[in-house]
Amino acid sequence: MTALxxxxxxxxxxxxxxxxxxxxxxxxxxxxxxxxxxxxxxLPLPLRKSLQRRGSVIADVYFVETGIVSVVALGAKxxxxxxxxLIGREGMTGIELILADNRSQQDVxxxxxxxxxxxxxxxxxxxxxxxxxxxxxxxxFAGGFxxxxxxxxxxxxxxxxxxxxxxxxxxxxDRLDDAAxxxxxxxxxxxxxxxxxxxxxxxxxxxxxxxxxxxxxxxVIVDRAxxxxxxxxxxxxSHAEQQRLLD
Numbered sequence: 001m002t003a004l005x006x007x008x009x010x011x012x013x014x015x016x017x018x019x020x021x022x023x024x025x026x027x028x029x030x031x032x033x034x035x036x037x038x039x040x041x042x043l044p045l046p047l048r049k050s051l052q053r054r055g056s057v058i059a060d061v062y063f064v065e066t067g068i069v070s071v072v073a074l075g076a077k078x079x080x081x082x083x084x085x086l087i088g089r090e091g092m093t094g095i096e097l098i099l100a101d102n103r104s105q106q107d108v109x110x111x112x113x114x115x116x117x118x119x120x121x122x123x124x125x126x127x128x129x130x131x132x133x134x135x136x137x138x139x140x141f142a143g144g145f146x147x148x149x150x151x152x153x154x155x156x157x158x159x160x161x162x163x164x165x166x167x168x169x170x171x172x173x174d175r176l177d178d179a180a181x182x183x184x185x186x187x188x189x190x191x192x193x194x195x196x197x198x199x200x201x202x203x204x205x206x207x208x209x210x211x212x213x214x215x216x217x218x219x220v221i222v223d224r225a226x227x228x229x230x231x232x233x234x235x236x237x238s239h240a241e242q243q244r245l246l247d
Contacts, residue, residue, distance in 0.1 A: 045064070066089065070111040
């Protein structure tokens, strides 16, 4: 019996996580992954797919493998929606659940198509109640995401459009590992909370300085180091903080 238990414990401890690209799933212990894996289901994440609606009960939590999720803040009826944060393979949706709420405070949808895994909110909540280490990992991700939201508010309130755009493009590339980003000027305007014409001018400025190229339906990063310099201190802190918390 003791030998059998040892074998079972060893199997749990070496549970294969390499099949996942999502960083949270890859960081789970074998025991914690075993708690949620039966409820995980792979699925495509097509462009504009709605994952959460503000004020609605969160039904599912999504772990992104590829693509980008936008968390969009909504104001008054006539106010423009503004992106509060991005989530890629480093994270998950449903942060409100980890903070003991079951309703979404923002609209959350797919901004760049990709793929991922989802789990029923109730199944995830049961697992986090059972495992302190699982809950702690998700709370650390939530803390890092809140730093990103703060950084976004600072950028929107103090930085020029070209610097905000530089930051956003860098953050997108961090999650896609691709210099060619499938983004239109209109959609970038929505994400930055500015007019499309403002985005067009900012992209032209970055292109003139040799930092990006603008092509139909996409923006190509040509000089990442130059883009980091242009963004300045509004880029990078949230990423470093996320890594510190998770590591």
